[in-house]
Ligand SMILES: Nc1ncnc2c1ncn2[C@@H]1O[C@H](COP(=O)(O)OP(=O)(O)OP(=O)(O)O)[C@@H](O)[C@H]1O
């Protein structure tokens with residue numbers, strides 16, 4: 001009897017684990033029995049300070065933190081995986097989850113104090129606003145004027161194809177939900193996107209799933225620049241720590257600003273604790289001074305005044321590019337631009 | 342006052358009721374209209390959205406292609422925070438969107454007309470707009486059906502908000518209407534209250550007709566009120582006339598009877614017969630006195646209705662009355678002492694003479710022979726007092742107030758002829774002049790003091 005139980009449990013766990021490609025995981029043990037299960041796209045080192053701060057408030061609560069890709073997170077929640085809180089930078093996928101009824105509502109004084117654009121229906125709450133930036137290697141750009149618009153970047157790439165051949169990095173939008181969001185929003189907002197993609201496609205671009213590796217490659221000089229990286233404080237700090245080898249650049253013609261959002265999945269059990277964590281994050285999102293947190297608040301970012309372009313709107317329009325037909329059409333076009341050998 | 346509700350309150354309640362009805366009605370109508378407007382707005386946006394999507398339909402290499410335009414959904418996001426679902430299908434083959442969206446199954450003409458429907462999806466009520474368009478796929482035109490659905494939270498919240506606003510306005514309207522109703526009721530009842538006040542301000546015997554401007558609705562009431570008062574006055578006057586006439590008619594034959602009885606008494610020898618004749622004379626005296634007093638009383642009642650005040654010297658008045666009673670006093674060897682004071686009063690001389698005469702008459706009648714009766718006239722700050730004191734036995738033990746009532750006589754009246762109307766007459770006269778009659782037994786039963794008090798005009 002005992003054995004069969006265990007077997008069932010193990011097989012359940014196995015299917016679950018196999019379904020979910022976990023990138024990182026940590027349990028922050030608390031003094032009590034209750035466990036808050038958080039699924040997130042944010043790296044552990046970025047979120048650790050937040051989780052520790054929250055645990056300081058509720059020491060009895062254990063926090064189980066799982067890091068997955070945004071697509072994985074979306075699949076997991078849609079598939080009914082049991083989590084109390086889902087934090088993601090892919091606001092389109094988060095929105096789709098909320099729209100399709102996979103999120104439950106949470107309402108508190110803090111969430112109602114959030115600006116209108118930072119929440120939707122008491123279901124999604126934004127707690128950071130982060131711009132997409134270009135991370136470049138100063139060494140590789142030596143002697144060149146730093147581009148401030150996409151047009152300037154295109155001109156530069158055309159002028160020095162040798163210098164940049166194989167040294168241009170960006171997201172593989174087929175793998176990265178965030179990359180896809182950046183690409184679609186940019187394609188919608190500026191026609192320079194396709195021109196840039198064409199030019200980059202001719203330079204044997206390196207495609208990445210995640211920003212961390214891209215930044216590392218820039219730091220080590222393998223890449224001249226990485227295009228469309230999430231410019232959080234973490235990237236900022238990295239640039240500062242690199243001793244001038246890495247620099248962060250915002251495009252002045254147009255910049256995407258995404259909102260990192262939280263939802264409470266319908267499967268959540270510790271809804272009160274999840275709500276409390278959302279409140280803490282939303283509170284921090286509304287702080288005036290940047291402070292010592294790894295992620296910027298909603299109101300301002302350290303990277304120039306890029307937020308002036310305004311964040312991508314949380315609304316049903318986000319679902320447009322998630323439509324399979326649209327996605328297929330967009331990816332075809334993107335592949336045509338990026339993969340021309 | 343018996344318990345039918347006041348007209349004012351009834352009028353106010355009626356008007357307030359009407360106001361309440363109107364308030365509720367207007368609230369209900371505004372709420373309905375607000376909901377309709379919100380629904381129509383949503384329908385319009387849904388229609389725009391679904392048409393924009395349908396317009397992007399095209400065929401590519403025999404296949405139906407579709408590119409959801411960004412604006413199709415962003416316009417839905419702009420009107421409210423509502424969930425959005427969509428579905429695109431050709432005939433039975435599902436192309437994209439939410440396959441299980443309960444789209445209307447009926448055949449839709451491909452004329453580009455938008456069909457609306459309401460259903461439930463994902464646990465919420467949704468409004469759906471469906472349009473159908475023919476697209477050439479290969480050689481065959483196929484009909485593609487596009488549906489966009491949106492939950493109705495925005496509609497509900499807008500109409501709830503407006504309904505709340507309407508409710509607030511309705512309540513405010515109601516409150517204003519109620520206070521206006523109360524005001525209107527009070528204003529329209531004002532003439533009535535004024536008439537009532539005028540009537541109640543009148544003295545008990547003031548039966549003059551009411552002369553004041555009254556609204557047309559109240560004119561009949563005024564007329565009948567005046568007619569009633571007129572009739573009342575007439576009947577009182579005729580009753581008094583009748584009493585006076587009756588007294589007069591009784592007195593004359595009584596005088597004859599008395600004269601005859603005196604003659605008979607003088608010629609009678611038999612002691613027994615004399616005794617009976619004396620009793621007869623006494624009874625006649627009594628009747629005659631009563632008739633006289635009744636006549637006087639009727640005069641007092643009649644004259645005090647509208648008092649004829651004439652300025653008259655106080656001493657003249659007293660002296661005349663005293664002179665009139667001097668013979669009566671002399672018969673009992675009673676001395677009438679007058680302590681005079683100069684001054685003038687505004688009174689009805691006939692009535693005042695009547696009052697003083699009755700009081701003086703009592704003093705003489707209820708005093709033993711060879712005593713003094715003092716008439717003292719004095720003036721205070723606001724009143725003139727004519728005090729008549731005697732040296733009789735006083736007023737007895739009974740309540741003094743009783744003695745001024747009609748036909749009430751004291752216990753000390755054995756053998757004294759009287760009707761019990763004298764003090765009533767005196768009191769009525771004084772009250773008619775705005776004064777009063779004070780009666781007291783002097784200390785140690787050493788006599789009575791009756792004081793006529795008049796306000797000094
Ligand atoms: N000066 C007085 N001394 C004693 N008793 C008095 C005196 N004046 C009045 N009374 C008492 O008050 C009663 C009422 O007086 P009132 O003058 O009204 O009636 P009356 O004298 O009996 O009859 P009449 O109508 O003939 O005067 C008298 O019957 C008498 O008992």
Ligand SMILES: [Mg+2]
Nearest residue numbers: 703759763764
């Ligand atoms: Mg008398």
